[in-house]
Amino acid sequence: SGTSMDKPGPPVFNYGVTLPILLHGDAAFSGQGIVAETLNFSRIPGYRTGGTIHVIANNQLGYTTNPGESRSTLYASDMAKGFEIPIVHVNADDPEACIEAARLAMAYRTKFRKDFLIDLVGYRRYGHNEGDEPTFTQPLMYQAIEQHSTVREIWANTLVQRAVVQAGEPEQMVSRRMEHLQHELEALKAEEAMVEPIPEPPPPGAARRVKTAVPAERLRRLNQALLQVPENFALHRKLERAMQKRQKALENMDEATVDWAMAEEFAFATILEDGIPIRLTGQDVERGTFSHRHATFHDVKNGNRFTALQSIPQAKAAFEVRNSPLSEEAAVGFEYGYNVQEPGRLVIWEAQYGDFINGAQNIIDEFLASARSKWGQTPSLVLLLPHGYEGAGPDHSTGRLERFLALAEETNMRIANCTTSAQYFHLLRRQAGLLRIDPLPLIVMTPKSLLRHQRVHSTLRDLSEGNFLPIIDDAWTAGRPDAVRRIILCSGKIYVDLISSELREQNAAIAIVRVEQLYPFRFELLQPIFDQYTRCEEVIWVQEEPENMGAWPYLQPRLKEFLNGRALLHYVGRRGNASPAEGSAAWHTIKQNEIIRQAFNLESHREINERARKYKLVEK
Template sequence: MYRNLSTVLQKRELRTGQKFHCTIIFGRAILSTQYCIVTIERGYHSENGVYGYRPKIQKHFEVGAECLANRAKYSNFYRLVTAYREHAHKQANINPISLKKPAMLPELLPKKFGLNLSDKVSFRNILTTNKSEGTVKDALDILNKVYSSTMGAEFSYLDTEEEREWFAETLERCHDEPIDSDTQKAILKEMLKSQVFDNFLAIKFVSFKRYGCEGAESMMAFFHEIFKLSVHDTLKNIVMCMPHRGRLNFLTGMLKFPPEKLFRKLRGFSEFPDDVQATGDVTSHFTSSVNLNIDNEKLHVTMLYNPSHLEAVNPVSMGKTRATMHALEDGAYSDREDAQWSDKVLNLQVHGDAAYTGQGVNQECLAMSYTPHFEIGGSIHIIVNNQVGFTTPASRGRSSRYCTDLAKFIAAPVIHVNGDDPEMVIRATRIAFKYQRKFRKDVFIDFNCFRRRGHNELDDPTFTNPAIYRIIQNRQSIPDRYLENLIESNVVTPEEGKSIIQKHTDYLSQALMQVDNYIPQPTYFMGKWSKMKQASSAVTTWETGVDVNLLKFIANKSVQLQSDLDIHPRLLNTHIKARLKRVENDKQLDWATAEAIAFGSLLYQGYHVRISGQDVGRGTFSHRHAMLVNQQTGSIFIPLNSMVEGQIGKIELANSILSEEAVLGYEYGLSIESPTTLPIWEAQFGDFFNGAQIIIDTFITSGETKWMTSSGLTMLLPHGYDGAGPDHTSCRVERFLQLTDSKENKPDGDNVNIQVANPTTPAQYFHLLRRQMVRDFRKPLVIVAPKTLLRHAAATSSFKDMGLGTSFKNVIEDSEADVNEVTKVILVSGKHYYALNNHREVVGAKNVAIIRVESLCPFPILELLQEVQKYKHARTYIWSQEEPQNMGPWSFVKPRFENLCGRSLKYCGREALSTPAGAIGYIHQREAEEVIVKPFTIE
């Protein structure tokens, strides 16, 4: 009770020792038949642990019947107001194309609360209004204006009383704040420009699907207000994502996208300069990254490219936002669990109503939005509620009342607003912005609008939604109606409206006339990416070795403990002491040690490393232990971040939620922002990437080809046949190879879309990681990562293998075979090599050479040809793999080897299957023996 009372008291101007009368109310009920005198004291609050005003009940008085009646009325009025705040959004006039008007909710009738319209009530401490008292009818007028007009709000479920009270007060104040004439003129201009753009394209490009903004033009009022509010706050950057609807209107109208570039694309030409190797993308995916001048202040706005896979860009925008925060050195990048976010970057997400309800990535994004290493201080979401998904009405497109109901998953407030009322959109935007800035939490605007021309301009929506479209077709456009309102209010003249329309029409007409002379300007490899370039078609060897003394220093530092760290006793022997012993003996360096010194060497050079995934700090197979947890306090220590004093490069170990699509999208977003950070995503098991296939297909493997967007994202996908069953065995390497643009009839250069490697030694892994950052270009890398090799006695390396002058080997030769005796050559990739090599030793097959193909893409045909030519007496060439014939690298390797080496290649491996592996132990054992023996017996 005292805590609630304190909240109320702090709204008053208090003095120490001050006394006043108050009635004690608890929730919706009267606490007692007493009133009291409260003395205000300055002191410590024992209940909430803060120093400030503390109320002390000094004296109680019994009261009479009249006082009790007044207090009951006060309590009932409080309950009525609370009910409005909780439920009135259900009767708000938020649907611009409703077939019927919203009905008054019976639960909000005054008589339900024992009140009559003529009853006098006090508004103090209940309603935020200029009036101190009035009748119940007066109060209803205020409540309906605030909570049941063309805006409604859901906030009663917010986590804290402070948030709930703030939201109620802000809502109740905002309706008394006028929209000044300058703002009215500005949003009119943006809405008219949007309408002009749609009309212009409808005339000049009749068959073009522009996914126009007709019916949602008030969205421009939202963007205008967000930009204006941002520059008057501390914000310097907005990172945003947006689907197709109204995208081109917004780009060419407010984000300074050259309309010449758009018109050139519509005439069949590329959006890139002629010398750029890129396929481009459709216009509804276009983007802009621009400095805007808002009220003489600079605001940088980046809109991300958007694939047609709905909502997939949302986690990408979140990752890029975090990386932008780090770039501004505001402490967002940190190994600390409680790292704070930046005040200078805002994440803005625009959604579609049906997509936000239907796409699971949205739930994943919200689930990680407040977690350590992923939190960005809240996003502002606006859902462009078309009330139809393609042709499916909302009644069939979701099970919830609102398309925003997912927001309740994280207790985020929702403001519902009628898109027919641009000024109410402004008010909704102001409230959302203030909430996000004050509480650094997500907030949603449900922007109710409609599609005047259906899903796109070539669609006939009356096939499936005749009733709604009878209403839409008889409506005046929103910009025209708002123009008439402002003319009637003497804010603008008819001539001013015509001038806006004419100027933007002339602007677009002039741009169309200039298309033939327009040369697209490059918008990539600028700023922090200026030292990067597009990879060449040549094959280049990158020296990635490091001085051995430095490597030993890093290896020792990777397990150096703080003096007060209470480490797990098992780790002391199996991790700390074991690594120190390996370093001292300079032999048998395992996978985890090679990884640690690869990370450490990059940090030492000033690069950053971020590795995310499920329990990556420890590692799925309990091998990494890059973060050490104090067994007494639970605090985390990361040795690699304390190698040297004043260390710039840091590693961030981001243990993620149990998600693939959102987390991988987040890491991709981070990767395209920063060329100085090595972002790594590790799957718990290789085939778990399936949950993120949309991100892989539409961003990682195709982003550079479509958009000239570079990424150095690295994916670690544990792979290997060891009897674990169908879902913990294969990383589906064949799928990634199918996604590459490698050619079958000519050597690959460095300029492939993605790299796929299957390393067999820790040193090879070391060089792969370092190569990602050493080169002057960035490419995504898929590493077919080991499981059993992590602790395999034969899969070790020495410091010499990683020293100066060394590099990644695309092909590893067979140093044990005698070139004069070899009649059979086996090609193999990955862990399967060790089983084959062991069997060769057991049977004494000296006539067999085993060549390891470490790089699958780029396919190392030149190195392979060089190796194959050594064996003059070889008659049989075999590809051996653990995977079934319809999986693994076989179908990728065969045509390239045969076309470019001119030799026939035979297959040895499991037969084609519908699943990567079986789960019957004796069958697995039999197959495992067969795939080892058969390559040595086949002729």
């Protein structure tokens, strides 16, 4: 709110449009890490609000925990000192002092456009809630509270002493108000009045009807516009060579020259040309963790910056790209709030590595996954999570696909793991086309080593004439379906490993079918694929992740029900493990190669299982 993005170029933020007020608990302010992460946003471009007024509702307790047990500082507010935020401690029993503190906060915020904190020091009269018994743990404190007049009583006595009201008048006012509230409560029909708002369901088949193909000539014009840089702008020589190569990349309609980053940039450019603003944030997103995006160029002589997507003449809306602090929980929380506030914008957050989404699990569980059923909200936030097993160890391998699938229910999100740049292009354009009619969060397991892999590259024709395919059949076996005895189902990087193997052409009896959209799973699209392979005897799900992770725990019962005994269902992949990946690159390579060998092995299952035990894999 307050950010204008209806014109091309960078966004324009008006600090005077909103007044952010953030309420904290005293124990939470010092104890919860997301508070420090959020305070760190206060002066960062793309996140600063022009001054947030923070209010600590200071009860001098954290449930049953005393201040000395919950923080190392004298005051609950002391952490704000590190961010040079002015702090006022005020007695909650003194309404006039509280009003003056609020006026001071507003005046400071108006003049300096910076945060201000009010530490409202009070107490909890009834403990943590009305059913709590606080004297179990703070007997002396609550003896004092029991003898202490309430804020209302103190203020009423003050008004009587000042002759503002007559003696007894405050009690009469309270009595009248309580009678009115009691009357309203008794007249209330809870089963009718307390019904939670439910968002209107989207029109059936909305996602399937979105047109994502873009004419070739339009893409060629955008490509030329994206390659323009300001006069005398000194590009890095490596980037200069890459841009020269792109000049002729789209000459041949059927040559696979469109890599992942190019497809993404084309998707963004066409979305901007359609008049939809884009906000892209995350850890190192301007360059991209793997040096693939380069959304912002840096002049090697003077350090000046240039963002092509903010300068193309075809754009009808603003483009914003921001490197975020090294934060997940606060950053994803910020983008969720931004997205809910501005549903007509394509809001994207990218993790440095998919594994780091762990740090935002609270936001995923509390808001993103349960937005519709719990909050009546319809977010469309996109999460890009670099995912794939490449020997980088257990902290740089997985976007935790299994956790999102475990949360997937009631069509509350879309989850994809694309195998080509064109699929990613169409997926982003589909998401933009659904912002108003069928908004859902989009979780994308994005590649790392495959960003520049030739097998992932697409043609101009794929972008100009294709569309997003939730499930893709094996083109290699399409002309001879009767020869197929085994169907391999897989998703993402493991597909490229399978088709790149020398074993691929030695096994004409095996079809490899890609699942590009894991949720909602489109079984109605899988049905005709299975129907054509009339002699298929078994279906194997192949994945890189351990058996208790990845897509298998979610898909196994659903695939079993789908097959209904028509073919055997097996799993090939790593055994279940508490750690998502090996810590040794050499051991990773051994296991990865063995997964591929087992996937193509048509021997008896007993022989396969013996070898699986040797390599700590599993085939069931």
